[in-house]
Amino acid sequence: MFSYQMGTRIEFGIGRIGLLTAILREAGFGRRILLVTDPGVEQAGLVAPVIEALQTSGYEVAVFNQVAPNPRDIDCEAGAEAFRNFAADSVIAIGGGSAMDTAKSIALLSQTGGKVAEYVDGLKVYERVAPLACIPTTAGTGSEVTRSAVITESATHRKMTLKHALLRPVLALLDPALTLSVPPSVTSATGVDALVHAIEGYTCKRSSPITQAFGAAAMKVIVPALPQVMENPGDVQARSDMLQGSLLAGLCFGASDVAAVHCLAEALGGLYDTPHGLANAVFLPHVLRFNVTGHEEIHAELSRIMGFATADTKAAEAADNLVRSITKWVKSLGIPNLRELPKVRTEDFDELVELAYANGSTPSNVREVSREDYRE
Template sequence: MLWNFNFNLPTTIEFGNGNVKNIGKRAKELGGNKALLITDKGLAQTGILQKVIDSLDQEDVNYIVFDETTPNPKDVDCQRVYQQFKDSNIDLLIGIGGGSSMDTAKAIGTLLTHGGELKDRYGVNLLEREITPLICIPTTSGTGSEVTTGSVITDTVTKQKEAILDIKLAPKLAILDPELTLTLPKSITAATGMDALTHAIEAYTCNVSQPISDALSLYAIELVAKHLPLAVKNGNDIEARENMLLASLIAGIGFDNSDLGAVHAMAEPLGGLYDTPHGVANAVFLPHVFEFNIPSNLEKHAIIATKLGANKEGASLEETAYEGVVLLKELASKIGIPDFRDLNNVNPKDFSFLAEGASVHLCTQSNSRKLSRSDYLKLFQNAYEAVPQH
């Protein structure tokens, strides 16, 4: 194979237990005089936000707190926050939490530097300048948004998720402190962990994969397979937490330099319509898309299966690859991911709308096997009709 690829990592990464205490110094180094802290109310009550504030106070960095971020961030909320703070001389953003807080921070940064409306920036490379300097502090192990050049926002008019994709969106700094993930509830640990696994699998199998992202993705798959069940079982297992945060990070770097595929093309319309947690949506579709994609690259899917634990002696590549489908279903069941039919508000009458949204999603172009709208419709139906795993 003759490789021809680019690899970017515009974000500086600091990884280690307790290093959230450095946020004040890092904010000052980035020239921050007045920071906008973007988080959610649940996280604000855990004490994590206070650790950030204490560090900023120690370095005399001024700040404003916005703690009303919601899951699957909405365009109208981002516009409202921008209007609220656009005249506040904000020169630094700090996103604290899961992907929703970090994506909201990126969207607000876009508005602070470009004005107008978010819908004018949906697409690839439509930003004219870098956004307001951004520091991201993830408290979940799933999205990798702290090192990605994208922000996913729900358009409240179309009920579709849209994306701003541009290297000018990249955070300046990612501070990853595994201790901040110790308080994460089991359900969110499970869902975000499956999100990281989906990122790694899709980055590795998509038709624009490249060798550096492949290496990162395979390591991330291995880490999730080993440590996600442990992190769900015992949230205080710091080794499992550390390895899951690392898996999320490197999977994020991987897919940001590769792409995703049909799982995300299905999950994002579902989240846009029903407000389904993104990691859960990925988890319920992952085994079905994985099975659909196997014929496109037997070897890669078999390799993934071995990383997940397939080790049947004498098995062919095909047998090993299909064992991966079973292992993905078993993993989701083991950590308590609900079945598709049990998710709130899911109605088969909406599958045609969802299939249409998936068929025009940007990730569809990168999926390892071509899909039509009818293929997506069948995948939604298959996932809904699947034998319950619980």
């Protein structure tokens, strides 16, 4: 049994940003837009041309840039207030997953009020959201096509996931040229994040033939493209492949789930503010090694898809190749290990384990995972 729903219009291509206003008109967006972004994206020069294009076409624009790298509930609530103060009718996000997830939360809170946690804990219901367009500027999260937003509860460090079909953006506009300015450490971490989405969306207990098709397509493109981008950040074709891989990976996990890598990564991000992609990249090789046991066949499939084994390679050997090759691949991208991350202390492991274990995606992991497994 599976179900699949996807209502986001996707526009992809170099220079596609030039179509923004025409598409907004077609899609019935209102004239007063809250543009959600972050200071890094503004400094990269990506926001000013969008504002100019919107204003030239008669749109009124207010900018909200109070977006943290692991977005916080209090900023989303402030954004909803900014939406109401400006009497906005639509939201556009331009940025990475942080700006897009903040924008999704604003689109929700601005309509039906309340706090992020109230929707996560079931105290408030999803009734409606403001129309939302997402323009990703990193190649990683796939948030432009997913129904979720990951927000940190400032008081508890809990990373909460808002999840509802209404949160899917009306429009996802992907222009690879906007990712050319992403610095190397963000490029590598977000790129590995995209691969983790494909791997976990493909292998998790909630996968389906549809999500596996998207996941396989994503893996094929990401594994060769990310080292190319790292080698030559100005390679627009490789950047385009990465943005496409990230989109396909979003379509994969967005209709299934993530799993243990994300549970650990979100625990780490909640506690230490570790960038999300980096946290995923740190845990990927270890969780893969754990997951292979008892699940050789599905990991052999991954290995063949990514070109680490052939159709003739026996399952156990192919799965083993996958773990070794991905470990090497991650290392070659300059990803540190857990011990090298700032702030991480073994004294916090109890809390990390509890946060990871309580994550709603723990039961989705392909291999059952206990608190002790997470600690190890």
